[in-house]
Amino acid sequence: MLDVTTRGLLERTIDEAKAVIPGALMKARETTKEMHIQNSEDYTLGLAIGYIIGKFAAFFAMLYRRSTDEQELKEVREVIFNRTAELRETIFKTG
Numbered sequence: 638m639l640d641v642t643t644r645g646l647l648e649r650t651i652d653e654a655k656a657v658i659p660g661a662l663m664k665a666r667e668t669t670k671e672m673h674i675q676n677s678e679d680y681t682l683g684l685a686i687g688y689i690i691g692k693f694a695a696f697f698a699m700l701y702r703r704s705t706d707e708q709e710l711k712e713v714r715e716v717i718f719n720r721t722a723e724l725r726e727t728i729f730k731t732g
Contacts, residue, residue, distance in 0.1 A: 639712050643697065647713060650692050651720050654685040658724065659731045661685070678728050685724050689717060 639647065661684055665677040674680045693713060697705055705713060 639709055643700070644712075644716070646696055647689075647693050647716055650689050650696075651717070651724075653692075654688050655724060655727045657688075658685055658727045662728055662731050678725075681728055682721075682724055686717060686721075 658681060662677060662681045665674060665680050665684070668674070669677050669680075690713075694705070697709075
């Protein structure tokens, strides 16, 4: 299981991702045609989730000098899944 510090970092990382979504979405819309992206909203959601996982994995590896075990990874996925609706809402509020 994730400890309080690690869980807090994951939650803050999700909050950071929400904060950068509007800019990422606008940039995705500008480059949609040249990158052959059909749905900039889904692309932005993927970017946000990738950011969350990447930053969290780097922090975890630096702090604990190992990768997450299966139970920790399951908890990370659950936290992200439970907050995905917030990420989508941020995307659609951007317009």
